[in-house]
Amino acid sequence: MVIPKGLTEAQVLESIETVVTLLAPSFVFGYHDLEDMKQQGREWAINLLNKGTYDSSRPLNGYLYTSLFRLYINFQRDHLFRNEPPCRDCHKGNFCSEKFPGVPCKSHTNWIRRNSAKSSLMRPNGLDTAPEKAEPMDVVDEIEKREAEHLIDVHLPFELREDYLRMKAGVSVSKVQREIVLDEVRRILGCQNEDD
Secondary structure, three states: OOOOOOOOHHHHHHHHHHHHHHHHHHHOEOOEOHHHHHHHHHHHHHHHHHHOOOOOOOOHHHHHHHHHHHHHHHHHHHHHOOOOOOOHHHHHOOOOOOOOOOOOOHHHHHHHHHHHHHHHHHOOOOOOOOOOOOOOOOHHHHHHHHHHHHHHHHHOOHHHHHHHHHHHHOOOOOHHHHHHHHHHHHHHHOOOOOOO
């Protein structure tokens, strides 16, 4: 591993571990558990440093966070969803079908069905937890959830990330800190009050 100027190997490894610990829980999916995603992040970080693209005049944590976030997004997208919708109008909700207004066209419907099937394969259930009749996955809700999570990940201040990830993982956070994080998330998502 190439060690940037002015840093020790211990400092670089600590930075990598800090950033990977922050990001990895947000990108656990399918059979890729938390340790898999952490290990993948560590490998990417070492490869990034070996490429020599890091400018040592800037903070290492910021460089790693931005670069690894993009790599995690690409990894999850490539392994969970197909890349491009066939009909951008239907994907945005401006359904192109003149024959059936308010209904996506056939090619977009097929794309949603394929993504749903692929996504279901990435989230296997045990036989004891399988429902008697599986409900179809609401792809629109999943996309909106991911878009909201992406907005929060991009705009949430660094000092609130740890508490946000703890809350997301179901770990207890103090009531005061919880309210601070929730207020910031509401601001990011454009919500004015708790009912939104």
